[in-house]
Amino acid sequence: MTRQVTIYDIAEATDVSASTVSRALRKEPTIARETRRRILAKAEELGYRFNPFASSLRTSRTQNIGVIVPKVDNPYVASAVAGIEKVMSGAGYNLFLQQSLGCEHKEKSAIDNMYRARVDGLIVFGLQNSSDENIGRIFSRKQTPVVVVDSVAHAHVQNISIDHYKAAYEMTSHLYQAGCRCIAFVTPNISQPIFSDRLRGFNDSLGDKCLPANQKFVVVNEKCETNADFVKSIFDLDPFPDAIFFASDTAALLAIPVLKSKGVKIPEAMRVAGFGNDSGGIIIEPQLTTIGFSPLEIGQSAATTLLRTIDNPQLQFSKQLVGHELIVRQSSGCFKPKAFQDRLNIKQFSNA
Amino acid sequence: MTRQVTIYDIAEATDVSASTVSRALRKEPTIARETRRRILAKAEELGYRFNPFASSLRTSRTQNIGVIVPKVDNPYVASAVAGIEKVMSGAGYNLFLQQSLGCEHKEKSAIDNMYRARVDGLIVFGLQNSSDENIGRIFSRKQTPVVVVDSVAHAHVQNISIDHYKAAYEMTSHLYQAGCRCIAFVTPNISQPIFSDRLRGFNDSLGDKCLPANQKFVVVNEKCETNADFVKSIFDLDPFPDAIFFASDTAALLAIPVLKSKGVKIPEAMRVAGFGNDSGGIIIEPQLTTIGFSPLEIGQSAATTLLRTIDNPQLQFSKQLVGHELIVRQSSGCFKPKAFQDRLNIKQFSNA
């Protein structure tokens, strides 16, 4: 492996100094057209390759941004990452990707790792509450901006999320309007903000209709997204609910076939709703009523917000809400198509 | 922003030289136990943070590996990336992720970018044929190993893929055995190796059964994974086929509801098969017969192979085939469960 071609080689071959070469390469305006042309041509000829390490060492800017997600192989996350990549790649940044696997320990070490890697910015999905201090302590001191997606509002960072509370409230109201008076709520956990927010929305919506929010009808099962076993706990409910609101489409799609096989008529005897607009929702029969939003858009928003904050460190921290919509399909009994009108309705920013 | 804590600060505070600190930090054995202890303690105390750029500049090793995929928001790709991340993260490497969006130009620039970023290794999904030379020229000269997934076999790089040809051959034989004699094949294109291989498998299987491979029954439609419009071209076929083999589950899942709505009884009048074991395949009615394999495993294989090649640059280049299985469900008419026996059956390597 022969020695790297450096700006000094170009300088020598062009009879200028290394700084001039550096300036030409960085397209600084303060350089003669002709000199630049010669330098660029020679660089090409010699097969010069910019060395980002030397540059980063000098400037302490990396052009790298970190992305920490629980799992990439989750359709929502994958789309969001796609959105982030698109924006960041367009802005000349590289993406460091790391999974936290929903494990607090891994999340902490991922944050540490990104910090060590000296990323120019960080986007974290589903940050555990306990990591709040890490993020704040580690990053804010160094003035490295952080965007947190789908977590509770953190100080010192940008927060982005759809309005899980409001969406769940609306869905519950929808089921109520469809005539349901005994609605069960199924969720994998109540610790993650996205799920606890949905549960609050559910409870408050019922409360506002003077329906007692009976916690017996809140089924919490960590495995409800991977295993249909949890469905039997629904059959234990007394009275048998006239609707189930699944906090996740994945769980709904797992449960519906089981419910059908047990003779539960959907939507006649039981209305069903999900959350997330999984692609399976239009395959299943009956098609699934759900809450839709654009993960791609969330990713893009997160990315553009991060870029803004990088460029303007004085930018106010805020909680940004991305639009959602109620998608009514057959599983909730009344098929009423509606335009995806709120789709691009981002509060606060209008990143065209 | 106060100055960074460097090894010199630690050296000064510990009354040793910077080289000793460097050695202690890197856990070199040639250092007194006690000295090391003191150094590590002081590093912790001062909040020292290793600077990878200075290190990379010196050693020209980066501990970064590049991953180029067409689109992250594709369930198959997302799972594979998850597998790669898991392995690489465990081995102390960071992941650079970039999308090529199936565009030759972007793919080339992503490769360039990874090359400039001086990754220690590269994994590319669905490499366009035309990029072959880029990969070879750019990377092999620099001795940076490359793993190519789902492409035609390239020289100078490691190749990994499932056996698309064989899998398609088997599926076609399965449909034949189920009594079908007029089978249509639907594919988004015949340029990507994964699809052209599947088509060859389809054709050869028919050929071996002395059924003329009539190209009229090969429906190529770029949009068949995003829009069900292509289904009408199936109704134009004469004679009307008694089976359709979709080269992609996504297309099958889009088409089945349309076929059903037009009164085509599946599987009675028409058998249907897909490829990829999309999660929708067990939601749809009838459930979809398909080819299953583990994208996670493919990702892990790609990663371990890359690590091996990094550690041993003399390693022979090869084409590695990952196991697949025929998953027979209702859509092909005979429900015959079968253990996922080939799942961990990787040829050549047994990365436990």
Added chain:
DNA sequence: CTGAAAGCGCTAACAG
């Protein structure tokens, strides 16, 4: 086992 010294390739003052 430890230290001194040199340099990886680039950029940012500061002069001219």
Added chain:
DNA sequence: CTGTTAGCGCTTTCAG
């Protein structure tokens, strides 16, 4: 518009 100089923080000989 261009050159000189001095590092960024780490690793690696080579000596001791």
